[in-house]
Amino acid sequence: MTAPASSEAPIRVAVLGPDGRMGAQTVRAVEAAADMELVATVGSGDSLSAVTDAKATVVIDFTRPDAVMDNLRFAVDAGLHAVVGTTGFDDERIATLSGWLAGKPDLGVLIAPNFALGAVLAMRFAQQAARFYDAAEVIELHHNRKADAPSGTAAHTARLIALARADAGRGPAADATTSGIEGARGADVDDVRVHSVRLPGLVAHEEILFGAEGETLTIRHDSLDRVSFMPGVLLGVRTVGSRPGLTVGLENVLDL
Numbered sequence: 001m002t003a004p005a006s007s008e009a010p011i012r013v014a015v016l017g018p019d020g021r022m023g024a025q026t027v028r029a030v031e032a033a034a035d036m037e038l039v040a041t042v043g044s045g046d047s048l049s050a051v052t053d054a055k056a057t058v059v060i061d062f063t064r065p066d067a068v069m070d071n072l073r074f075a076v077d078a079g080l081h082a083v084v085g086t087t088g089f090d091d092e093r094i095a096t097l098s099g100w101l102a103g104k105p106d107l108g109v110l111i112a113p114n115f116a117l118g119a120v121l122a123m124r125f126a127q128q129a130a131r132f133y134d135a136a137e138v139i140e141l142h143h144n145r146k147a148d149a150p151s152g153t154a155a156h157t158a159r160l161i162a163l164a165r166a167d168a169g170r171g172p173a174a175d176a177t178t179s180g181i182e183g184a185r186g187a188d189v190d191d192v193r194v195h196s197v198r199l200p201g202l203v204a205h206e207e208i209l210f211g212a213e214g215e216t217l218t219i220r221h222d223s224l225d226r227v228s229f230m231p232g233v234l235l236g237v238r239t240v241g242s243r244p245g246l247t248v249g250l251e252n253v254l255d256l
């Protein structure tokens with residue numbers, strides 16, 4: 001995921017959410033990338049016109065689930081490619097975005113629930129394992145300043161597991177629970193249980209647990225520092241312009 005040696009002009013990048021945990025890390029990564037130029041940043045309350053004024057060609061969004069759709073509407077209308085790490089994308093949002101992009105055949109948008117290589121591999125391994133096991137559950141563990149639960153990564157993982165189970169003709173996993181405290185079995189994402197832990201000290205972690213008669217399999221990924229997301233973000237910026245339409249998941253860019 002290193003920059004290609006090139007005499008081409010640098011990619012003109014704008015970062016939305018530069019004062020946040022991910023935005024600040026992304027600003028540093030873009031500034032350090034020889035093939036990119038950071039031409040604008042837009043924080044909360046700032047006008048998005050700074051992006052077009054600065055002639056950015058790619059925007060990176062690390063804002064909030066309640067802000068990202070307005071940002072994308074602006075980017076698509078302005079003809080800007082977008083690399084999106086912000087969470088909150090359900091089927092309805094994906095359909096809305098696809099509709100916006102339908103009239104813009106040259107425009108690329110990449111939405112990645114997780115930009116860390118190991119997280120993407122963990123999801124792919126989980127997808128491979130899913131058809132062999134009777135049951136699967138996901139535990140995601142994050143810092144306690146995270147706004148949303150479950151994590152976008154965990155929701156994406158659960159959906160991939162559900163699709164793999166359906167392809168293998170497996171229905172919902174058997175579960176004898178009939179009583180107890182509401183929420184104790186976690187959230188139901190496409191019939192896969194997802195459990196969210198929030199603790200100071202954590203960054204971003206996920207365990208995917210599989211069970212069958214007499215054995216379990218656990219796949220775990222840990223992001224210990226937000227630098228882990230940066231190679232994936234920069235890869236997204238480098239490739240989004242040559243991938244027209246909507247791409248969901250870095251696994252498609254990595255060709256896993």
Ligand SMILES: NC(=O)C1=CN([C@@H]2O[C@H](COP(=O)(O)OP(=O)(O)OC[C@H]3O[C@@H](n4cnc5c(N)ncnc54)[C@H](O)[C@@H]3O)[C@@H](O)[C@H]2O)C=CC1
Nearest residue numbers: 017019020021022043044063067085086087112113114115
């Ligand atoms: N895809 C991935 O690999 C990763 C995704 N994330 C996701 O990225 C998002 C941001 O995470 P953090 O940086 O931890 O959150 P944060 O709360 O630290 O930062 C969000 C920033 O966005 C700003 N903001 C809010 N509305 C805005 C708007 N309309 N325009 C511009 N800026 C706006 C806020 O002021 C804040 O500075 C979350 O959805 C999180 O789940 C986080 C880590 C990795």
Ligand SMILES: O=C(O)C1=N[C@H](C(=O)O)C[C@H](O)C1
Nearest residue numbers: 087113114146151152153204
């Ligand atoms: O908010 C975070 O921190 C993270 N958000 C993303 C998610 O919700 O999956 C990616 C990673 O887990 C870190």
